[in-house]
Amino acid sequence: MAQSRPGGYKGTSHEATAFDGHAAIVTAPFLDDNYAYLLIDKASGDCALVDPADPYALLDVWREVVLRYRNDHHITLRLKYILTTHKHFDHAGGNKILAAEFPDVVVVGGILHNVLSPTKLTWHKDALMLGSLRIETLAMPPCAWAQMRWSSITSPNPLL
Structure with missing residues (x-):
C-alpha cells in the first residue's frame, strides 16, 4: 500500500465498481x-x-492499481486524462508533475478556470471519451465561472 507522507497521502485507496x-x-x-x-x-x-493535487501520493496509488489490474484482471491501464475541476492548488497542484511523468496524458480544465498546465480546455456540455465511457463537462452555477465538473458519465450500453 502507498506510504504516508507529511501532508500527503492519508490512508488507503478504496475501489468501487460503477456503471454495471x-x-x-x-x-x-x-x-x-x-x-x-x-x-x-x-x-x-x-x-x-480527477483533481490530482498530490502527484507523489497519486503516483503511489497509480502504481499499486496498475499492478493489481495487471495481476488480477489481466488489464493494462493507461492514463488518458487528468480532469481538473478548478485552479486551486489542492485540486490542480499535481498537473505539471504528472504531465511530465505521463507525456501522452491530456490535462483538461475549464476554458475560464485558469488551471495549471492544461492541454485541453472544455466548456459546458463538451464531451470526452474514456474508452466506452462518455464524460460530459458541466459548468455548475453559481460556480460556473470558478469551476468545472465532470458529473455526467454514461456507458454506451447502460442496460448491460
Missing part, C-alpha cells in the same frame, strides 16, 4: 480533507485522474 461493472472508481485521500479519484474504463484500460 463497466468502470471502477478509486478514491485516494490526501491532505486533511481532500480526495483525488481514478476513473477506470475496464474494457479499454483507459483511465482519468
Whole structure:
C-alpha cells in the first residue's frame, strides 16, 4: 500500500465498481480533507485522474492499481486524462508533475478556470471519451465561472 507522507497521502485507496461493472472508481485521500479519484474504463484500460493535487501520493496509488489490474484482471491501464475541476492548488497542484511523468496524458480544465498546465480546455456540455465511457463537462452555477465538473458519465450500453 502507498506510504504516508507529511501532508500527503492519508490512508488507503478504496475501489468501487460503477456503471454495471463497466468502470471502477478509486478514491485516494490526501491532505486533511481532500480526495483525488481514478476513473477506470475496464474494457479499454483507459483511465482519468480527477483533481490530482498530490502527484507523489497519486503516483503511489497509480502504481499499486496498475499492478493489481495487471495481476488480477489481466488489464493494462493507461492514463488518458487528468480532469481538473478548478485552479486551486489542492485540486490542480499535481498537473505539471504528472504531465511530465505521463507525456501522452491530456490535462483538461475549464476554458475560464485558469488551471495549471492544461492541454485541453472544455466548456459546458463538451464531451470526452474514456474508452466506452462518455464524460460530459458541466459548468455548475453559481460556480460556473470558478469551476468545472465532470458529473455526467454514461456507458454506451447502460442496460448491460
